[in-house]
Amino acid sequence: NAGVTQTPKFRVLKTGQSMTLLCAQDMNHEYMYWYRQDPGMGLRLIHYSVGEGTTAKGEVPDGYNVSRLKKQNFLLGLESAAPSQTSVYFCASRDRGLADTQYFGPGTRLTVL
Amino acid sequence: GENVEQHPSTLSVQEGDSAVIKCTYSDSASNYFPWYKQELGKGPQLIIDIRSNVGEKKDQRIAVTLNKTAKHFSLHITETQPEDSAVYFCAASRDLNNAGNMLTFGGGTRLMVKP
Numbered sequence: 001n002a003g004v005t006q007t008p009k010f011r012v013l014k015t016g017q018s019m020t021l022l023c024a025q026d027m028n029h030e031y032m033y034w035y036r037q038d039p040g041m042g043l044r045l046i047h048y049s050v051g052e053g054t055t056a057k058g059e060v061p062d063g064y065n066v067s068r069l070k071k072q073n074f075l076l077g078l079e080s081a082a083p084s085q086t087s088v089y090f091c092a093s094r095d096r097g098l099a100d101t102q103y104f105g106p107g108t109r110l111t112v113l
Numbered sequence: 114g115e116n117v118e119q120h121p122s123t124l125s126v127q128e129g130d131s132a133v134i135k136c137t138y139s140d141s142a143s144n145y146f147p148w149y150k151q152e153l154g155k156g157p158q159l160i161i162d163i164r165s166n167v168g169e170k171k172d173q174r175i176a177v178t179l180n181k182t183a184k185h186f187s188l189h190i191t192e193t194q195p196e197d198s199a200v201y202f203c204a205a206s207r208d209l210n211n212a213g214n215m216l217t218f219g220g221g222t223r224l225m226v227k228p
Contacts, residue, residue: 004156040122042202042218043157058215059114090156101147102216104156 002026004105006091012111013081021076021108023091029103030096032074033058034066036087037107043090049074081112115140117205119219126193127227134222136203137185143205146186147216148177151200160201161188193226200224 007022023032031050035043045058049068063085065077074093078085088109092102116139126132138146144165149157163170163177163186170177174193179186190197200223204216 040220042117042119042204042220043216044218045215048215059217092156101159101162104149104158106154106156 004091004093004103006089006105006108008108009106010109012113013078014113015082017081018077018079019081019110020078021089021091021110023074023076023093023105024072025074025091025093025103026072027093027095027103028071029093030071031094032068033092033094033102034064034074034076035090035092036060036085037090038087046076046089081110083112086110086112115143115205115207115217117203117217117219119203119222121222122220123223123225125225125227128193128195130193132190132193132197132224132226134188134201134203134224135185136187136205136219137183138205138217139184140205140207141181141184142207145206146177146179147204148175148188149202149204149218151202151221153199157202190224193224195226195228198224198226 004025033048034046037043044060047066049055052071055066067075088107091105094102119136147162150160151157174191176189200221203219206216
């Protein structure tokens, strides 16, 4: 049982490049979330999903897109990366029946030059 | 929307002393308040949480208190140990049964326990 895993762990992009971050969970959780973490600002929600095939915007969705084609995977895409998107990205998931306990992945450190 | 303020941003204590981290929230409808610990290079991990129908909860050396009237809640760590050194985040949310409810996080507190 690996919990929540994220790929890749580190990435450096040039402005304007695109990439996809992959989150996978093996706990059969219904809900999945993408956050970004910036110094002194805690974690801010980018997008979330309440089930396969559904997504919704969080607090800071601009510049990002997501997809949840399979229950266990939640993808975060950057179509045209900007330096302001330099951050650490965390994925989380939680079970419908366990209320609000969110389980986090180890994070992806992204630098946009 | 919800706004969560967390203080202090850094906290240094001697091993064995107690540490207290405080958070305030703005949305009176918030009813769930978790605390997360984040070690270097890892994702946040839930250490304790409290719901609005109780005022205090303890788990060994960790306790959380909630004052709904004043809209603040605190994390108390007693007999601190070097392995308690980490960044701690408070958070708040409402609608426990709402599938899409969102956690709003505080800015984090870096706790350093000196041996």
